[in-house]
Amino acid sequence: MDFVITINPQAALPLHRQVYEELRQAILLGRLAPGQRLPSTRSLSQSLGISRATVTQGYEQLLSEGYLEATPGSGTFVCDQIPDDLLNTVPIQSTFHVANLSLSLSAYGASLTNRALFRLLELEAQINFSYGRPAFDKFPIDLWRKLLSRHCRFNADVLDYTTDSMGYRPLREAIASYLARSRAVKCSTEQIIIVGGSQQGLDLITRLLIERGDWIAVEEPGYLGARRTFLAQGACLFPVSVDESGLLVSNLTTGTVPNIKLIYVTPSHQFPTGVMLSLPRRLELLAWAQKSGAMIIEDDYDSEYRYGERPIPALQGLDQGNSVIYVGTFSKVLFPSLRLGYLVLPHNLVDVFTRAKWLADRQSSLLEQHALTDFITEGHLERHIRRMRSLYDQRRQTLAQSLVSHFGERVKILGENAGMHLMVKINTTLSDEEITQCAALAGVGINAAHPYYLKDSPGSEFVLGYADIDEEQIKEGVRRLANIVFS
Ligand SMILES: Cc1ncc(COP(=O)(O)O)c(C=O)c1O
Structure with missing residues (x-):
């Protein structure tokens, strides 16, 4: 097995200790997964150009601390069970040694080393x-394949960089018309930017509107994908409880409330409680945002699926000012690995978001954007x-x-x-x-x-x-x- 760690013979730290630290970090950061086999001490010492005894000393320390286990005749493996308290309490190094340079993580990078925050539930249940x-299994995959292959031929427009980081214009037109029909969103094509799923939309919103220490109000309980992005970028979160009519908007005006810059809500189907924000509360929230100058992020992730009740128009469509950024995704109506979503922005934010999208990844994949345009305009989506x-x-x-x-x-x-x-x-x-x-x-x-x-x-x-x-x-x-x- 090839496994790369960095050893600096000039550093003050003894070599066996460097082997130990590098491997320990690799385990804690998940580069080495539970159950994974380590290279033999002989091969690692050869690839690092250090003595085998030095590598063995590093391995022995990790064995004694319970990070590794040895199976005679088979090799050395990362323990299946790294104790949780170890994962949470051992501070993860935010300084890495590269050749003679010492690189520190940014505040953003350091915030991502909190494993407890990022522990994902991996469900492999029957x-x-x-x-x-x-x-x-119900996604019309043959049709999708046909639409992809329709555009997957020599066509410089699909293969090249785009001059328009906002996204493929016909797709943005199709989305504007779909949103007007189905969600009563009021927008023109110029207000829509295609992003890599809602998650990239939330990331761009936070980067562009939030400074470290700014306050964001969030629903309590609420969506972790949004909270993690806000926290990673240094925001402070102000939880606002939810009852059977949705967010308790009155909690934004009573008691001690910090100066809130953004509020993140899932009004059509609150995550996770599933309640819908009532019309009076929607109006109350919009009035509060107008008065306080806060921006509302409306995450409309699965509103297409409403059973029995009449859908309520999106908050964005009720807004009389410029207080709402509407976030939509194709992860639920199509499939999550497509990584296509969109933001509907107030006019005055469009340029800066387009530049941020260009800096983040230039553009979302054009082939999929072309196929998706046909999927919508030919009626397959609805x-x-x-x-x-x-x-x-x-x-x-x-x-x-x-x-x-x-x-x-x-x-x-x-x-x-x-x-x-x-x-x-x-x-x-x-x-x-x-x-x-x-x-x-x-x-x-x-x-x-x-x-x-x-x-x-x-x-x-x-x-x-x-x-x-x-x-x-x-x-x-x-x-x-x-x-x-x-x-
Ligand atoms: C509240 C909420 N918003 C958005 C998403 C979708 O995120 P993405 O578009 O990044 O796949 C999810 C996914 O489960 C969600 O629960």
């Missing part, structure tokens, strides 16, 4: 209620959404009915009228960890909701995605969950 994943809405509706009803029939009074279902997930509150004495771990052992993946709270979470709340699971699996998954809670 029945996976992880949220936010559309029904992949047809696909209609089909998925009816499929997800069935799956949602199956999930809600199974929960009620197995858990009865001991479950409260929240936010089931929209989206691709619902949130449940289970009346149980088991801890969230006990439930998620027992569920994992039973082959069922679920997310506890406590990581979505900045302050104390009430506990016993879980987010269950249902879009990518068939009805039989949904019933079986709920049956297994009930066995855990009632055993």
Whole structure:
């Protein structure tokens, strides 16, 4: 195995200690994964040009501290279980040695070394209620392939750099017309910028509008993807609670409230509770933003899926001023690896966002933008959404009915009228960890909701995605969950 670490013979730190530090950092930062085999001491010493005894000394220290384990005859491996407390308490080095230079991480870089903040749930369960994943097997992949190949031929316009970092103009036109029809968003093509999913949109918004120490109000509980971006760029977060009518806007004007520069909201389908921000609260929020001068970020990530109730127009469409940046994504209606989303910006922000997009990555992939334009303008998008809405509706009803029939009074279902997930509150004495771990052992993946709270979470709340699971699996998954809670 080739594995590169950097050793500096001129440094004051002894060589065996450098081997130890470099490997330890590689383990803590995930460059070396649990279970991964290390190179033999002989091959590493040869590639580094140092003695084998020096490398062995470094390995021995890591073995004694529990980072590595040795299996006689097979080699040395990274331990499967690096204790959590070790991951959280060992400060991760924010200085790296490259040749004779000592490089420090920026404040942004240093904030990304907080592993606790970035621990992602990796769910490999047989029945996976992880949220936010559309029904992949129902995506019209043959049609998509046809549209891609239509544009995948010699065509300098598709292969070249673009002169327009805002995105392929016909795609922006198609999005403007789709948003006006389906979400009552008021915008012209000139206000739309294509971005690499909502995540890049949020990143650009934070970079352009936030200084370290500025305050951003966020929903409590709320979406981690947004919070992580805000925190990484040095923002301070002000949590605003959510009730059955959505964000408690009055909390922005009562008590001690810092000077808020941005507020991030998911009004159509609050993440994770699923509640919809009522019309009176929408108007109240817009009035507050106008008065305070704060900008609202409206993340409309899955509003296409609304069951039964009439959709409420987007906040952006109700805005009389220039207080809203609307963020949209194709991750839910098509598929997340497409990495295409869009921002609808007030006119006065368009130029600076276009330049920031150019600096970040020049442009989003043109081939996919061309295919997506045809997908929208030829009517496939709205047809696909209609089909998925009816499929997800069935799956949602199956999930809600199974929960009620197995858990009865001991479950409260929240936010089931929209989206691709619902949130449940289970009346149980088991801890969230006990439930998620027992569920994992039973082959069922679920997310506890406590990581979505900045302050104390009430506990016993879980987010269950249902879009990518068939009805039989949904019933079986709920049956297994009930066995855990009632055993
Ligand atoms: C609240 C919210 N916004 C946005 C997204 C989508 O992010 P992206 O467009 O970067 O894939 C998700 C994904 O689950 C989400 O939950």
